[in-house]
Amino acid sequence: MVERNKKIEKLLSFPGGAQQPPGLVASAAKMVPFTFLSIIIVGILAFGIVDRGPWTGPDTTGTALIKFCLSAFKQNSPPACFFPNLYGIKLEHEAPLFFFIAAYIISAAEQAYLFIFGDSLPLEYVDDFGRILQVLCVLVALIFLWLGTKILGLRRESRPSDPLGIGPDASTFGNNLGTCAVLLTLSCLGLVFRWHEVGSEGFSFLFQAVCFFAMCQGPEKPKESAVIFSVGLVALFFGTSVHVSLSILLAAIFIFSFIYPWTLVKKSFLRSTFYFLTSTILIVVLVLVYQSDESQNFYLWINGQLNLFELRPFYVIKNWLWTWWPLWPICLVMLYNLVKFEKFNQPHLKFLGILLIAQSFFPLMGLLTNDGQKFLPIVPLTVMAAFGLLFLPKIVADLLDWFALSLFTFLGFIVWFYWIALHSGLPVEVFANITRAAPGISEVVNTNDLILGVIISLFWIYLILWRLKFIHPNIWRPVVLSAGGLGLTWALLITLWGPALNINRGYQNIQALLKPVRNETVCINRDDKKLIAIVAAHSETKIVPYNRNLNKNLCRYLLVRGSPAYATVEEQTWIKLSDAYRKSDSKKRELFTLYSRN
Structure with a gap:
């Protein structure tokens, strides 16, 4: 047992350690090639955001919320959409700010489009704009993440020991550390797909990075940082969820109360934050008093947020093992070295540790959230991993490299193998699976996509x-291979399989089902929030939610989802017009049926 522990110690300690060796310190002086970083950012963020319809899940819900806000703006009642709802049906798990801002910008762009071209902006581009806005939020968030990490790296206590004087100067070290944090963010497996949906993930990342940046520069500029921090906190409260904003606030209170050098400005920072947040609360209260109709909606939204609960810690951790990859192995190795050398007194690591624990606690315990397995405390995790690279033994670094090499090469092979099967028809079984998953996919080779796919593979x-x-x-x-592999694999997947994914995850058949009634009023059961979101996102049909007792005079058409729907519809009142399944629903699990009033 003793011999085994010595082997583990040797494995995880060489050549890292709390006192980094001169060669490793010197390695922090070499910057990441700008061309490589640019290619990774383009590969991950520029592919898969336009030229497709809303996909199942958050993409559809987000598009529906933006379209509903646009209709509220056209009716001169913007407050109607400030608290997330679809035609009066509350969506307590959503936060309003991102969708409100997106709708406001689209509304302004629509006015400009009307002035220039004399025509209204096509609504089919609403989801594209929502994804573009999400990606812009991510880009700005990466800048704030880089700035905050650089400030943290500039601190004397954060820099590694350099007895030989061969390491980088403080500015170069901070710049390189910030770039490493950006690279690690781009290599995280759990983010790439969610950044390409119409939702508040990028918006949340942006203001988490803003709060992190404000706390990093707090010791030097306490009052200015407190204002920036408070703005970010309010944006997180109305733009993400209660648990994210509350966890960051609790972390800030603890950091400024107990960790040097933040304790030097504790009173100034916390007092300014308290004043700003108190003023914001008073403004919100006054607005709600003035807009009495919205006070009830605000209460319902807050109550819904506070009632969110789902305690599944082992399920959450199991999902975090892949969504947090490759960040958590680097952090674990650093933690091992800190425990071994008893170096817990480093302020920057205490700062990051408190922020990580505070943000992970709520989703792990299921408090104020019912989707904890998807939550990713990306800011403290990536910055901690960036510092952890200084502790990383060569053998662990090689393991990460070989894993990335094997995984993304295999995925690239699978993408090409299935693409060749689609256009050659061989193997027959694979071709049958493809056409079943994406019925109607074109078998004609797109030359531009082929050339771009070859270029990506050569990269x-x-x-x-x-x-x-x-x-x-x-x-x-x-x-390098983790970030590059993820970016290039995503770009290859979207390039060669974008149309197939659009069919597999889209609602083309439901759009066709609703096309004859696009200018009519359709009744939908108010408990079926998913169906309401699908119709709102994919058509211009006016929706009237109804309770169990349906008044047939409310609307001319009725749309229901699910095979048991026939039993709930009165045959004497409603006549079945047509039905449809999603194209990819080969097992016919989810039936959509349209009825007309008799």
């Missing part, structure tokens, strides 16, 4: 060869 091969030849120790070297 991946070049990156592998460059990594094999690159032997100089750099702290960012272990995440």
